[in-house]
Amino acid sequence: MLRRPYYFMKYFCLISSALFVSLFLNNKVEAMVYPSTIIHNAKAVEASSANSDPSASTASFRPVNQVVAINNTASALILIQDKKQPAHRTIAADDWEGLNRFTFKLNDKTDKLLFVPLSKGYRKITTRKMRKALRNFLSNLNTPVVLVNDLLQGQFKRAGQTTGRFIINTSIGLGGVADPAKHLGIPGHTEDFGQTLAVWGIPSGPYVVLPLFGPSTVRDAVGLVVDSVALSPLNYIQTGAASNARLSRFGATLVATREPLIEPLQEIENNSLDYYSSFKSFYLQARRRDILNGNSALESLPDIGDGFDEFDEFDEFDEFDEDIDGSIDSATENSN
Amino acid sequence: MSITYSKQIMLAIMVFFLTIVTPKTHYAYADEAAETFMREVLLLSNKAMTADTIEAKLAGVEELVDEYADIRRTGRFVLGQYARRMTKEQAAQYYPLFRTYATTIYQEVLLQYSGEQLEVTGSIDRSARDIIVNSKISNAGAGSPFADTNFQWRLYKTPKGFKVVDAGANNIWLAIEQRSQFTSIISNNGGGTQGIDSLISQLAARVGK
Numbered sequence: 001m002l003r004r005p006y007y008f009m010k011y012f013c014l015i016s017s018a019l020f021v022s023l024f025l026n027n028k029v030e031a032m033v034y035p036s037t038i039i040h041n042a043k044a045v046e047a048s049s050a051n052s053d054p055s056a057s058t059a060s061f062r063p064v065n066q067v068v069a070i071n072n073t074a075s076a077l078i079l080i081q082d083k084k085q086p087a088h089r090t091i092a093a094d095d096w097e098g099l100n101r102f103t104f105k106l107n108d109k110t111d112k113l114l115f116v117p118l119s120k121g122y123r124k125i126t127t128r129k130m131r132k133a134l135r136n137f138l139s140n141l142n143t144p145v146v147l148v149n150d151l152l153q154g155q156f157k158r159a160g161q162t163t164g165r166f167i168i169n170t171s172i173g174l175g176g177v178a179d180p181a182k183h184l185g186i187p188g189h190t191e192d193f194g195q196t197l198a199v200w201g202i203p204s205g206p207y208v209v210l211p212l213f214g215p216s217t218v219r220d221a222v223g224l225v226v227d228s229v230a231l232s233p234l235n236y237i238q239t240g241a242a243s244n245a246r247l248s249r250f251g252a253t254l255v256a257t258r259e260p261l262i263e264p265l266q267e268i269e270n271n272s273l274d275y276y277s278s279f280k281s282f283y284l285q286a287r288r289r290d291i292l293n294g295n296s297a298l299e300s301l302p303d304i305g306d307g308f309d310e311f312d313e314f315d316e317f318d319e320f321d322e323d324i325d326g327s328i329d330s331a332t333e334n335s336n
Numbered sequence: 337m338s339i340t341y342s343k344q345i346m347l348a349i350m351v352f353f354l355t356i357v358t359p360k361t362h363y364a365y366a367d368e369a370a371e372t373f374m375r376e377v378l379l380l381s382n383k384a385m386t387a388d389t390i391e392a393k394l395a396g397v398e399e400l401v402d403e404y405a406d407i408r409r410t411g412r413f414v415l416g417q418y419a420r421r422m423t424k425e426q427a428a429q430y431y432p433l434f435r436t437y438a439t440t441i442y443q444e445v446l447l448q449y450s451g452e453q454l455e456v457t458g459s460i461d462r463s464a465r466d467i468i469v470n471s472k473i474s475n476a477g478a479g480s481p482f483a484d485t486n487f488q489w490r491l492y493k494t495p496k497g498f499k500v501v502d503a504g505a506n507n508i509w510l511a512i513e514q515r516s517q518f519t520s521i522i523s524n525n526g527g528g529t530q531g532i533d534s535l536i537s538q539l540a541a542r543v544g545k
Contacts, residue, residue: 129478260481267448271441273538274517281516282508289507298460298468304413304492304501304511 140176149191194223215283406499
């Protein structure tokens, strides 16, 4: 009974590391640690072009992207020059909006009739500290999924952090109820197979709202299945106790995740003109952040000052708004 | 057999432990002026929240929004590609409505979290004019789910000094979310000028209530 997971893990790790190495050599693994890898590679490029140092140019892998690092007075700007948009940079299109809106409505009804009352009940019978403890405990249980995905993404430092956190929190943290690792300077993070696929360069596919599970993309839905079926050790134990554990974990995760979001989601719904679009944007923004591991999320933000720079000197925007827009429109027409 | 296994596992664990080297690399540098500006705004908004009546609090927030936020810039951004399609008449209707709408959101959020003190924790320059200031709740209670949340303020340097153009939490931004809504409303209601009219009427209905 206990040997099966070991065998599985052994072969899984073997196959996945082989896969990873091949992808790595094919430059499919995009700058895994943004932006340090890029800067590192950029230096290699600079060094190789400046000194024509053979050791730098014969590195076993070519730089992932053409990179120009500009060190400005107070800001380091990293420009990634790549004609093809990396998969995690593009935002999933909402090709199935009609169906998605329908599913979203159904989910919302279920949420309001079932999950919100459950979460409120859970809040009533627990204190803030108890709820925090449960959140810690559940995230500690999720460690195998995070660890495997850290490794598959080549994030060895983060894999080390995940392992360290698991050992510290499971022992000193009393089975994961407390989070002493955080106080020791090892913050937690999450990973899932959808993110791994994104790092491997697989595009998100269209945005999709899954029944019960909520917003996702085609890629992330595949990732969800892999995570919850293949990467959860508990799934390899087939006893009555294990099924009970799976079920209670599912229920606990549901209320523990939903409970802190009761007010924020209500607020979002109250403030939105289009709740569906709000939710979609929040989800897609969060996904992009998680895929990039927070590192370059700020670089990929759209420019809010866009289109205003030309008339910053003037106080009256109205007068110039139309002129400038008109000229841009006619310019693009001419070029076509 | 089982002993070698556990030895291997122990070895693997130890290797992982060794890889935890944590000199954190900050990839961009702090902007002192922007941080000072944001500190002042946060201080003023805390002060506004100490007013006696709700009306006074709301009025205080409105004053701050007018003074320190560039609502017009944000308002244009959230129209996305449709900003150029807006006629002069529509703009005259839209911008005042958006101002009220955005102010209401700031008011509601600030009222909701009026007990929490935000403290500036750092900043990142996206460019010389586009700066993100990070802040954290400094007096989070035990078990607070937002204790580790990074509240972000996107500042833009205009000729009149810094202005807030967007607010976010853990890299999720309000104006980007609003753009998603607004462009969706416009495109689902015929797009272009017709869609913009529809957006304006929905905004008016929302603000009017």
